[in-house]
Amino acid sequence: DAKTTQPPSMDCAEGRAANLPCNHSTISGNEYVYWYRQIHSQGPQYIIHGLKNNETNEMASLIITEDRKSSTLILPHATLRDTAVYYCIVQWDYGGATNKLIFGTGTLLAVQP
């Protein structure tokens, strides 16, 4: 089973920041936090991941609390094309293993015009 808890749905106004929370209170020291999204039954798409430091890339920012028990994905300027289901996945990923992703139910983000 997924080790994360996410709200089932959120709304965001177009052009505003979307802040998607994720609780992972049982995360262990070696586990990373990954975010993927799925737009309308397409294949999941990687967004960002982190261990304990905050991370930023061209798509989003990831803020991880100091105790690592929760994180927030930030889409700085949401557009209609960001409407999707967002998955927060906790995984220990190390070389030499095949490491499957375990998806939960995610958060359906609806960006409103």
Added chain:
Amino acid sequence: EPEVTQTPSHQVTQMGQEVILRCVPISNHLYFYWYRQILGQKVEFLVSFYNNEISEKSEIFDDQFSVERPDGSNFTLKIRSTKLEDSAMYFCATRLDTGSVYGYTFGSGTRLTVV
């Protein structure tokens, strides 16, 4: 940007028939996966494949399922005798290597409809 290509995009088959779903991985990727998603449900892991053999499989991946890389490029999922409950989106994913810096790239999926 490199893509994982899946064919066909949609397949309709009669119950009891065999189907083969095809995936062309990104050329230098070493790890391959199949996932499925029944309409309205979670994305579920089926099987992982590395070095021409199955690394791990889920409970869903029973004797009706098989995978192979017949020509070293295509990665296929075969369902021997389809059931109504096999109707789902099937996603192929590939990965260059394991380790946190390497992401998974998913294909656009094949929608399988068993009638």
